[in-house]
Amino acid sequence: MTSGAQIPRHLRRPQRRGACVPQPELRTSSADWLEGVLGMFEAEGLDVPALLRDAGFDPESLHQQNARFPVDEITMLWQLAVSRVGKPTLGLNRELASTYSKLGTVGHAMACAPDLKTSLGSLTRYMAVISDATTFSMNDDPRGSWMSLEHSGGSLPIPRQRVEYALLTLFTFARWAARRDLQPLMVEFVYPAPADDRPHREAFGCDIRFNCSANRLLLSTVDMTMHLPTHHPALAEMHQHLLEDQLTQLGQTTTSSLVCAEIARRLQQGEPRRQDVAAGLGIAERTLQRRLQEESVSFQSLLDRTRRELAQQYLAEQRHTLTDVADLLGFVDTSNFFRACKRWFGLPPAQYRARIWQGSGPAGRMLPAGALLN
CATH class of the missing domain: 1.10.10.60 (Homeodomain-like)
Incomplete structure (x- = not known):
């Protein structure tokens, strides 16, 4: 691991606590999701306490109930992490994405769906609970369905590693929910091709296209329509009520x-x-x-x-x-x-x-x- 320089005092943000209710028009991510990302950072060899300190985070704020953090502050953590770890493929590891992603109640609701398409489709409504700075959409294709991610609401450039990790997290969740070794038909990123795309192909298990119009992943119709072994209508309804309440609290309804x-x-x-x-x-x-x-x-x-x-x-x-x-x-x-x-x-x-x-x-x-x- 390479050691990153300390942030000069005049570039630091003051320490802050996670806000339970986001300010108007302020895009935020949940503390639960951030905790998972920080766990992945630590597994990649990063000094997470130092990372939080230098980015102006109060570590205690992560444990406040319903804490959320602005999109630019999450982006800042990713920028610092990438620069310090000296690894352009930070988080591009299927095992890490599966182990450290925290989808919370959204993940529980998705697991109770009857099939994979319904499960992933629920993210179009409930993604805001995880992060209202991220938009998830699904589009039909003759071969199956595309799952697309887009980030908005911030003023800082989104590191490609953040997008790659998020898309890989969704793919590993789909594999877990289906209890099968799914293989995407195609993965596309808007970013330029790296010098070596083998880590991307190993992580997703398929060919990767770069310089595309969207960050997205294509799963086959057979995979999307398979029955989920964790299907539970009663639990699904209970989780959906909880999520609707959270959307209301976030002003998303x-x-x-x-x-x-x-x-x-x-x-x-x-x-x-x-x-x-x-x-x-x-x-x-x-x-x-x-x-x-x-x-x-x-x-x-x-x-x-x-x-x-x-x-x-x-x-x-x-x-x-x-x-x-x-x-x-x-x-x-x-x-x-x-x-x-x-x-x-x-x-x-x-x-x-x-x-x-x-x-x-x-x-x-x-x-x-x-x-x-x-």
């Missing part, structure tokens, strides 16, 4: 949150109309408008909020050109995107991106030293 998710899903096809979003949610446009009025929010403000949040993430990823980002956000031309960026961040998109990668974030917030060491 409001009409506003559902609209934002539907907007995000549609943006790449252009700016979504209110009537299209209402149809996607299965309600009348008038009903949608009334519910948003009850929450004192407008459709246009939710569209703007969603675009701003996604813009932060897309601009942190150098693989996207500015034109790409404008297209992904559903703008008809780049000039509208440029004006929106100046309104959101006080800077045009190129300057905002440069500020991220030069070491200081928006509003004077500094990036961790780990980002500068990579």
